[in-house]
Amino acid sequence: MSVDLSTALGRLRLKNPIATASGTFGYGLEFADYLDLASLGAISVKGLSRRECRGNPPPRICETDAGMLNAIGLQNVGVDAFMAEKLPELARLGATVIANVWGDTEEDYVAVVERIGDDRRVAAIEVNVSCPNVVRGGMIFGNNPEALAALVKRIRSATRQPLVVKLSPNVTDIVASARAAVDAGADALSLINTVVGLAIDLERREPKIGFTTGGLSGPAIRPIALRMVWEVRTALPKIPIFGMGGIETVEHVAEFLVAGANAVQIGTANFRDPSVAGRLVGELAAWCESHGVARVSDLVGTLRTRPREDHAFV
Amino acid sequence: MAVNESLRVLKTIHYDEQHYSLFLSAGAIGARTKPGHFAMIQVGEGLRPYLRRAFSIADVTKVAGVPALEFVVKIAGVGTAALARFAEGTPLGVLGPLGVPFPIDDLLPSDRVAVVAGGIGLAPLVLLARTFAARGIAADLFYGGRNENDVLKRGDFERFLGPHRCRYATDDGSLGRKGRVTDLLAQALQGGARYRRVYACGPVPMFRTLARVLRDADLEGSFAMESEMACGFGVCLGCVVPMADGRFATICKEGPCVPPTAIDWARL
Numbered sequence: 001m002s003v004d005l006s007t008a009l010g011r012l013r014l015k016n017p018i019a020t021a022s023g024t025f026g027y028g029l030e031f032a033d034y035l036d037l038a039s040l041g042a043i044s045v046k047g048l049s050r051r052e053c054r055g056n057p058p059p060r061i062c063e064t065d066a067g068m069l070n071a072i073g074l075q076n077v078g079v080d081a082f083m084a085e086k087l088p089e090l091a092r093l094g095a096t097v098i099a100n101v102w103g104d105t106e107e108d109y110v111a112v113v114e115r116i117g118d119d120r121r122v123a124a125i126e127v128n129v130s131c132p133n134v135v136r137g138g139m140i141f142g143n144n145p146e147a148l149a150a151l152v153k154r155i156r157s158a159t160r161q162p163l164v165v166k167l168s169p170n171v172t173d174i175v176a177s178a179r180a181a182v183d184a185g186a187d188a189l190s191l192i193n194t195v196v197g198l199a200i201d202l203e204r205r206e207p208k209i210g211f212t213t214g215g216l217s218g219p220a221i222r223p224i225a226l227r228m229v230w231e232v233r234t235a236l237p238k239i240p241i242f243g244m245g246g247i248e249t250v251e252h253v254a255e256f257l258v259a260g261a262n263a264v265q266i267g268t269a270n271f272r273d274p275s276v277a278g279r280l281v282g283e284l285a286a287w288c289e290s291h292g293v294a295r296v297s298d299l300v301g302t303l304r305t306r307p308r309e310d311h312a313f314v
Numbered sequence: 315m316a317v318n319e320s321l322r323v324l325k326t327i328h329y330d331e332q333h334y335s336l337f338l339s340a341g342a343i344g345a346r347t348k349p350g351h352f353a354m355i356q357v358g359e360g361l362r363p364y365l366r367r368a369f370s371i372a373d374v375t376k377v378a379g380v381p382a383l384e385f386v387v388k389i390a391g392v393g394t395a396a397l398a399r400f401a402e403g404t405p406l407g408v409l410g411p412l413g414v415p416f417p418i419d420d421l422l423p424s425d426r427v428a429v430v431a432g433g434i435g436l437a438p439l440v441l442l443a444r445t446f447a448a449r450g451i452a453a454d455l456f457y458g459g460r461n462e463n464d465v466l467k468r469g470d471f472e473r474f475l476g477p478h479r480c481r482y483a484t485d486d487g488s489l490g491r492k493g494r495v496t497d498l499l500a501q502a503l504q505g506g507a508r509y510r511r512v513y514a515c516g517p518v519p520m521f522r523t524l525a526r527v528l529r530d531a532d533l534e535g536s537f538a539m540e541s542e543m544a545c546g547f548g549v550c551l552g553c554v555v556p557m558a559d560g561r562f563a564t565i566c567k568e569g570p571c572v573p574p575t576a577i578d579w580a581r582l
Contacts, residue, residue: 025549026548030547030548033316033318054560054561055554057581058554059542060553060554061543061550062542063363063365063544065364066361066362067361067364068364068365070544072550072551075554075562268544270549271365271549271550272356272366273356273407274318274545274547
């Protein structure tokens with residue numbers, strides 16, 4: 001049995017559902033020695049801003065149980081350097097590139113998106129409205145459905161590229177965020193970004209991270225991510241979803257697809273093993289075959305839930 | 315180019331309760347390793363510790379005739395404690411060699427250099443000393459620790475560099491001079507010693523002092539820096555240090571071996 005791994009997120013068609021997550025995959029080129037970039041469904045590059053950004057002062061990361069906290073502060077080379085120095089090489093290597101973008105203001109986002117323009121070497125734009133580690137911008141948009149809708153509307157009118165909005169899990173109602181983004185013109189959603197957390201150096205009574213709080217990632221957040229993918233899939237049956245959060249194994253990939261994701265992004269696991277995303281592509285085909293799944297898209301949203309019953313007092 | 319491969323545990327030598335040497339099969343990493351390179355080692359399959367750990371490659375050697383990488387480790391947390399307990403034959407994921415090694419290609423046989431180690435900072439300096447011996451470059455070792463147990467692998471250093479070129483300092487005077495290793499070097503400089511370059515690895519307070527000593531003596535240095543890192547190859551951007559030019563630079567990619575003049579010591 002040959003397995004059809006292809007998947008579609010609206011206009012964005014991927015050869016397989018294994019992508020890599022922004023902030024954990026550099027500009028892709030750093031991984032070229034450890035896997036074949038062209039074998040991946042897509043790569044989402046480090047969040048690009050209008051100008052080069054030097055990021056937060058250290059310490060920026062610490063390990064936690066089953067994961068890590070980071071507050072990098074969106075350090076990146078800037079969109080101009082990315083387009084001139086990174087994108088040509090990514091295209092040469094056959095990578096399907098998702099350009100992750102961010103800004104402090106609506107104008108900043110629009111400027112980055114306009115700089116990318118209709119460049120065919122970019123397959124989609126992913127809007128980061130969910131970074132918890134910057135003083136301005138970032139999550140300020142992601143935590144407020146009205147601000148999010150206004151931002152997505154402006155970006156939508158500034159580009160014809162497929163538009164993916166990466167949502168923050170640091171909200172009470174993820175469906176409200178999802179609806180706001182979709183109603184404002186998002187073609188697809190990415191969920192989730194990191195979960196705000198705090199780690200303490202007890203002897204010093206100081207936070208382990210210079211920014212005080214950081215974004216929690218890794219296997220520790222996988223149940224939260226699965227729950228949010230499932231909630232959004234249930235509320236918005238048609239919207240394409242990239243699911244991510246603590247994926248390490250092919251079983252985790254399949255769990256996200258079953259919960260409702262059309263594709264997944266591998267994140268923190270890339271730090272632990274830079275070859276993992278490439279390996280998962282082959283493992284997914286084998287998993288599908290052993291489970292009698294002919295098309296990977298047949299798995300999407302197939303979670304069988306029981307009806308919830310009202311609690312009964314005796 | 316670095317390699318991501320699975321290496322087997324060949325042997326572990328415990329020096330005391332805190333310090334040990336871990337020997338892994340050399341794989342493809344061994345032949346590519348230069349002094350100052352490091353590797354990221356996966357400490358088991360579980361979720362705690364979750365991330366790989368960065369270790370200097372202390373030596374490229376042999377264990378019972380089998381090519382081996384040696385890592386000299388001080389137990390400082392869950393990762394280094396777990397790594398001490400693997401049985402012979404256990405496969406561990408290793409990525410390496412990584413980073414910018416010590417600059418040594420420009421040295422001439424007539425050059426004299428100094429090697430300064432603080433505590434577990436000896437780790438990247440063993441292969442460096444071996445390389446100096448092989449090239450016939452005269453190197454003076456200045457090695458300090460809190461006590462005698464902190465000063466490891468003296469036999470190797472004395473074999474590579476000559477016992478008369480190895481000087482020690484300890485906080486409690488249990489080995490060598492009582493005091494700081496940076497004072498040993500400063501005294502040697504006052505006594506007229508001149509070095510083409512000073513290679514060093516140790517804790518940040520030692521680096522700070524040493525940077526001043528080298529600046530005052532107008533000597534070139536190369537420091538092998540340490541920083542907590544998640545990936546080891548320039549992607550997570552977690553291991554940055556403040557640079558003199560105002561940037562934050564990754565220790566994994568722009569280091570670990572950097573000239574001390576490149577670091578903004580006041581902001582570190």
